[in-house]
Amino acid sequence: MQTKISVQTVEFDVGEETRALGRVSSQVGAITSFTGLVRDINEQAGVSGLFLEHYPGMTEKQIAEIIAEAALRWQLQAVTVIHRIGALQPTDPIVFVGVASLHRGDAFNACEYIIDFLKTRATFWKKEQTAAGPRWLTTRDSDVESAKTWQ
Amino acid sequence: MVKLIFFASIREDLGVSAAEEAVDGATTVAELVQVLGLRYGSLWTEVLSRENILIAVNQAMAGLQHPIVPGDEVAFFPPVTGG
Numbered sequence: 001m002q003t004k005i006s007v008q009t010v011e012f013d014v015g016e017e018t019r020a021l022g023r024v025s026s027q028v029g030a031i032t033s034f035t036g037l038v039r040d041i042n043e044q045a046g047v048s049g050l051f052l053e054h055y056p057g058m059t060e061k062q063i064a065e066i067i068a069e070a071a072l073r074w075q076l077q078a079v080t081v082i083h084r085i086g087a088l089q090p091t092d093p094i095v096f097v098g099v100a101s102l103h104r105g106d107a108f109n110a111c112e113y114i115i116d117f118l119k120t121r122a123t124f125w126k127k128e129q130t131a132a133g134p135r136w137l138t139t140r141d142s143d144v145e146s147a148k149t150w151q
Numbered sequence: 152m153v154k155l156i157f158f159a160s161i162r163e164d165l166g167v168s169a170a171e172e173a174v175d176g177a178t179t180v181a182e183l184v185q186v187l188g189l190r191y192g193s194l195w196t197e198v199l200s201r202e203n204i205l206i207a208v209n210q211a212m213a214g215l216q217h218p219i220v221p222g223d224e225v226a227f228f229p230p231v232t233g234g
Binding site: 138143 | 156228231233
């Protein structure tokens with residue numbers, strides 16, 4: 001299995017990342033991907049931007065662990081995870097998870113598994129800029145519940 | 152000495168992002184928190200004892216009873232909010 005993990009400030013190109021997954025092997029029959037975007041509404045309305053930070057080194061290691069767990073459950077040819085850090089605006093793409101597999105079932109399941117655990121385990125933190133001032137986000141209960149369904 | 156790293160709200164509340172600190176005989180994370188509280192005051196005790204604080208030792212998640220030895224990297228941070 002080929003993996004690509006990148007924590008970066010620059011925007012990623014979903015089309016290029018998806019095509020790259022398809023070039024990994026002529027065995028690949030299915031590619032699924034998830035792209036997360038910054039919204040202008042979260043727990044409060046009027047989010048004008050986000051600032052994201054991470055724990056360099058540990059974050060990449062955690063993402064590699066989550067991908068390795070997915071590869072034990074499903075047959076995967078290639079996985080790409082890209083997560084942006086720094087200042088982001090509403091509508092900016094923030095995270096990309098792409099999975100290439102022989103068949104769609106494995107690709108769909110692994111993609112959802114990876115984003116669910118990335119949200120609850122990987123060391124990233126979001127600070128929202130709102131009209132009322134900046135505030136650190138807290139973990140969503142719904143994200144924790146989503147991850148628990150895989151246990 | 153251990154290397155301490157603080158992230159997000161923990162860093163802002165302490166006003167420190169990283170530090171090299173003597174362990175003064177502390178052998179676990181919990182003992183290290185006690186030592187730091189004695190050294191820097193009640194703000195540190197309050198912030199580092201928060202119910203939802205997360206700890207990593209050498210970039211792996213750890214509990215308060217996790218052993219520490221000189222040279223370790225010990226990080227404190229709030230629950231994660233990526234994705």
